[in-house]
Amino acid sequence: MEKPIKVTLVGAGGKMGYRLSNNLKDHPEYQTSYLEISEAGLERMREIGVSPSEAQECVPDADVVIFAVPDVAMGKVTSQHIPNMKPGSIAMFLDPAAPLAGHLPERSDISFFATHPCHPSVFNWEPVEKSHFDYFGGIAAKQNIVCALIQGSREHYEVGENVAKVIYGPVTKSIEVTIEQMGILEPALSETFCGALITIMKEGMDVAIEKGVPKEAAYEFLMGHINIELALLFGQLPGGKFSDAAIKAIEIGKGKMFKDNWKEIFEPESVKEQIKAIT
Structure with missing residues (x-):
């Protein structure tokens, strides 16, 4: 059996992060660590049964670091964590704003990957109430996603896409775009x-x-x-x-x-x- 991919989720209890935490916490292919600093976020994490980790313990060991933080905080948070990521790892972003704005620290030895949900289509047909009322996606309703490899190894596109399909699941289709097209x-x-x-x-x-x-x-x-x-x-x-x-x-x-x-x-x-x- 292959070793699970080590994931660190930054902002794990945020409005977006707790959704990702809930989808990652029991997935057998991913060994996930969770970073959160706000009391409201920590309370959301407790509600879904996950505990926070220490950044110095999980970030340097992670294969994938997901940044689920607001755009306005992205520069500060990435400058704190990206320098500590190991060579050959992947930094994942949940929208194109910070990468396109030039708010990321330079690291030529890691990959940058962005992904964003399309959200469930108005033309979706969902047979049960739980799916029908999942307007955001990531719980029960089908949705499509877009993905972009910003820099790094082509093989990392598949790794990032697979993570994206889990955090936004259930995903019907993943569509590759450039980071400029995502903008x-x-x-x-x-x-x-x-x-x-x-x-x-x-x-x-x-x-x-x-x-x-x-x-x-x-x-x-x-x-x-x-x-x-x-x-x-x-x-x-x-x-x-x-x-x-x-x-x-x-x-x-x-x-x-x-x-x-x-x-x-x-x-x-x-x-x-x-x-x-x-x-």
Whole structure:
């Protein structure tokens, strides 16, 4: 039997980290150590039955070190731990912001790997309640993930991807991208663009309610129309399309709500600005 891969999870009790801790703690292929400093995080760890380790004992011995810490703290935390990692190990990041912002210490003798969940699709079909209401993923609902090898040995891509499939499981599909492409996906596409649109959708519903529409009617009407319009636009209803009247209404809305240069959000310099702002 092969020896288990030694993993150190930094930020093991955080909002993201405790999810990863829960998926790693009983996995036979991984011998996991957990690092956490906040009392709230330590309490989350106790709730799932894992205990903290000492960094000086586990980081130098780890094959993979996962950094599950906020973007704003990434520079400080990685400067503390990456110098102590052994040559040939893998530093894993859960989004592209810190690597693209240049907040990582230089270590040419280790690999850097990034991965991020797509989160369960709105088009998922989940047969049981536990899966249906796992909106975030990593508990019971199926989701896809993206992965990028930032630097290092090509064989480390598979090692990192396998860890990613466990921490985000159940995973249906893993898609390889570059770290630059991951930056376009997050924050540009998913947060700067889509997050803004969805926030405006909620604000639009609130305006309808302020205008006298019953809250229940506004909510149900919007949720249903989101469902059918997503299905029409993203190929879930073959041959389906908007009516001529709806197309005219959409053009009116786009003209009133969007600047002509909105696609600049996805240009490299804009992506860098967005990453700088959140890190």
